[in-house]
Amino acid sequence: MKKTYGFSTIIISFLMIVLMTQCKKDNSSSSVTIKNVIGYAQKGPFINGSSVTVYDLQADLSATGKSFNSQITDNSGTFQLSNISLSSNYVSLRADGFYFNEISGQQSAAQITLYALSDITGKSAININIMTHLEKSRVEYLMKNGKSFGDSKFQAQKEILAIFNIEKSDIKTSENLNISQSGVDNGILLAISSIIQGYRSESEMTELLSNISNDIKTDGILNSDTLGSALINQAVALDTTLIKSNLVKRYSDIGTTASIPIFGKYIANFIAKTKFKATASLITYPITGLNGDNILALSKTTYNSGMEVTNSLAAQLEKGTSLKIKITSLSADTTKISATDTTKTQINVKKAAWFYAMGSGVNWTISDFDFTNYTQTFTAIESGKSCDLKMFFEKGSFLVEYFEMNSAVASRKKTIVAN
Numbered sequence: 001m002k003k004t005y006g007f008s009t010i011i012i013s014f015l016m017i018v019l020m021t022q023c024k025k026d027n028s029s030s031s032v033t034i035k036n037v038i039g040y041a042q043k044g045p046f047i048n049g050s051s052v053t054v055y056d057l058q059a060d061l062s063a064t065g066k067s068f069n070s071q072i073t074d075n076s077g078t079f080q081l082s083n084i085s086l087s088s089n090y091v092s093l094r095a096d097g098f099y100f101n102e103i104s105g106q107q108s109a110a111q112i113t114l115y116a117l118s119d120i121t122g123k124s125a126i127n128i129n130i131m132t133h134l135e136k137s138r139v140e141y142l143m144k145n146g147k148s149f150g151d152s153k154f155q156a157q158k159e160i161l162a163i164f165n166i167e168k169s170d171i172k173t174s175e176n177l178n179i180s181q182s183g184v185d186n187g188i189l190l191a192i193s194s195i196i197q198g199y200r201s202e203s204e205m206t207e208l209l210s211n212i213s214n215d216i217k218t219d220g221i222l223n224s225d226t227l228g229s230a231l232i233n234q235a236v237a238l239d240t241t242l243i244k245s246n247l248v249k250r251y252s253d254i255g256t257t258a259s260i261p262i263f264g265k266y267i268a269n270f271i272a273k274t275k276f277k278a279t280a281s282l283i284t285y286p287i288t289g290l291n292g293d294n295i296l297a298l299s300k301t302t303y304n305s306g307m308e309v310t311n312s313l314a315a316q317l318e319k320g321t322s323l324k325i326k327i328t329s330l331s332a333d334t335t336k337i338s339a340t341d342t343t344k345t346q347i348n349v350k351k352a353a354w355f356y357a358m359g360s361g362v363n364w365t366i367s368d369f370d371f372t373n374y375t376q377t378f379t380a381i382e383s384g385k386s387c388d389l390k391m392f393f394e395k396g397s398f399l400v401e402y403f404e405m406n407s408a409v410a411s412r413k414k415t416i417v418a419n
Contacts, residue, residue: 034084041095045077050097075254105246110202131174159220180258191266198234199320228276240264289314291390305418319384324403329374332396352396360390393418
């Protein structure tokens with residue numbers, strides 16, 4: 001019996017062939033596999049038990065909905081990815097957890113989240129850090145506007161470096177940088193990471209990262225003077241020697257060998273060349289304190305003298321900061337010295353002194369008075385608190401020196417006169 005085929009039968013058969021062909025094509029494009037990749041999640045290093053999530057992406061960086069979970073296995077932030085099948089060679093990684101704060105030298109009080117985008121082609125290592133996080137939104141925007149992944153990554157990284165007045169066209173991709181290894185590129189990462197951290201809490205740093213990422217997303221330029229000032233305000237207070245010491249000790253304590261890169265010069269370069277203006281200090285000196293006019297107020301140089309007039313030695317310290325004050329007597333008011341001739345006046349001239357009320361000190365430790373040099377130092381005991389002290393001055397002039405953030409040289413100084 002002769003078979004006949006209707007037009008509808010032919011159409012259905014054709015559609016089935018097309019569908020089968022397409023399915024084969026889709027299956028073949030899903031053959032990208034992460035066989036074995038080892039990485040580090042770092043702000044400072046994330047601590048053992050923190051989580052890492054890998055998100056499967058399509059070629060245009062859109063999410064497929066698939067994700068894979070891993071875990072950081074030691075206190076240097078190490079994680080491993082093995083035998084993960086992906087839809088393309090692009091992945092998004094997310095690290096969630098506590099970390100070692102290189103500024104404070106302590107573990108973070110709260111968890112943070114950092115992201116990274118990477119092309120896994122030929123990679124055996126992928127790291128997650130501050131730079132991978134900052135560039136993510138910009139890379140996604142550039143790709144949506146027609147650039148390739150490689151070009152997007154290169155441009156976004158260059159733009160981030162420019163925020164911190166750094167130029168290096170041959171720097172390694174962000175996910176290949178590591179703050180525990182020597183090298184110029186790793187030093188740049190540590191410098192940027194330290195500036196972003198500053199003396200901020202975890203929530204404050206997370207907010208800053210989000211605001212910077214949003215600001216640079218469409219044009220790659222940090223347009224906000226407020227955000228720029230936030231960076232320089234804390235960069236000027238960073239103690240790079242202490243940061244390195246904190247990291248060296250941390251890696252030693254966890255039994256890991258690390259070679260901390262040179263990074264201080266990039267922070268110094270940012271401070272010297274940035275267009276952003278410092279608008280605030282981490283240590284502030286109010287005009288008045290609990291006991292009267294503040295000897296440390298930056299805009300005031302003239303005070304009243306006498307045992308019936310009290311002044312304050314007052315400062316407000318942000319968390320993680322330090323302060324030492326040194327006062328030196330320069331001269332006394334010679335008019336108070338009884339003399340009948342010039343020779344006798346010269347003989348009787350002495351340096352003026354100051355006194356403080358016992359029991360009035362708030363958050364100050366006070367040195368013994370140096371009678372040889374007529375100096376005395378006052379050191380803040382604890383950061384994140386106010387300092388105050390009730391003081392009295394004889395008539396004369398005095399040098400006040402401020403040693404902020406463990407500085408070996410005076411951060412600022414002024415001469416005051418007590419009348």
